[in-house]
Amino acid sequence: MKSLFRYLLKNHVLALFLLLETFSLALVFNYNSFQKSQYLNSANQVTGTVYNTYHQITRYFGLIKVNKELARENAQLHTLLQKYSNRLAKPDILKDTASGSDALIRFIPAKVINNSVNSPFNYITLNKGSNDGIKPDQGIISPLGVVGVVAQVSPSYSMGLSVLNQRWSVSAKLSKTGFFGSLIWQGNDYRFAQLAEIPLHVTVEIGDTVVTSGYSTIFPEKILIGTVHDFTRPDGENFYDIEVKLAVDFKSLTHVEVIENLNKEEIDRLKEMLRDDK
């Protein structure tokens, strides 16, 4: 024992190096369990505050673009409103259902204070947290389309996986035909992702829109993801290789909305029951 200590003391640098390196690698390979720990991600108080302060200063530079985006969304919403008020003929009903307690989905506006596109696993940090009702596994969308999903929440900040993260995939469908598959990012170009599991008998055309399927509780149905940019039929396989051009420009994300599905618990409980039955 004594000689072991003497040996360690003599080689304390090497021992410390091995210790720290092992610890770092353990963090890398256990990313799932460690990212669940409260403090070692960008949603914690310190990093959140740093990013938020920085964002307060720099946000002025992007105002023109943000304005344009918001105006566009406004216009879209106006069109929708027009469409539905025509159909209902009574705007009162619309008002009732929109503000009523049986609304299934709630949107929480938030701002992106940190974001990356360069790594194979990209994350975003938002300036809202559990105080504003954000919980893990809620979807994040921007006026242009799907952005990601919340993973970690602190009282006033939250951290999420963006679509540009290979550890996550979105359930997506072709809006024209309704066939669904999963959308996975390939890790190189931030503008494109791959739509898998679309069988060969489906007709696919370049320019078809890809939207969320609504089969998970994260996103409601028919939220835009992107458009088909290119597709091939790989030899000897039953599925297409579809390249999707993402609708959201991940390099210039600012305003996003977090989706709260008010029926999520109920749906998840049903799913849990089904799983138990199996």
Added chain:
Amino acid sequence: MTNKLIKYTVMFLVAVLVQVLFLNQVQFSGYINPYFYIVFVLLLPLSTPRYLLLLLGFLIGLTIDIFSDSLGIHAAATVLIAYIRPFVIRVISTREEDRNDFPGLLQNKFGWFFSYVTILVLAHHFVLFYLEYFTFSHFFYTLLKVIFSSVFTIFIIVLSQFLIFRK
């Protein structure tokens, strides 16, 4: 002593902030991803005890990891260069020369500083990017990333020697 402590604390903060608030936000092309913050490890005095060098390297790596949600990757790469730093210095220095305690550019010849920075930046980026992708299927893509990013990091570090960290 206190003077030194303040100086290196400020340097730590500046390196981290420049990295996470500026370089991580300016997303150049897909290949270039400079990691300037390791300048902190490079510029610690040669007389720094080796255990302290390792601990400080680990600390700054972990800080960057927390900011960029890449847990452990930066810490592993930075601890490695903190460990090999004394060996690199021994290899590139000629014996007769009286080494200055500070490995900065102003205290040393350009050639010495340049090879010192190049070796450590390459080692750091190599570990970092391969650990990040953790697959050899993108071997050449990753290698290109290592090379392009290293060139850029080295450039920024050398440039920083003229602008800040003069003393």
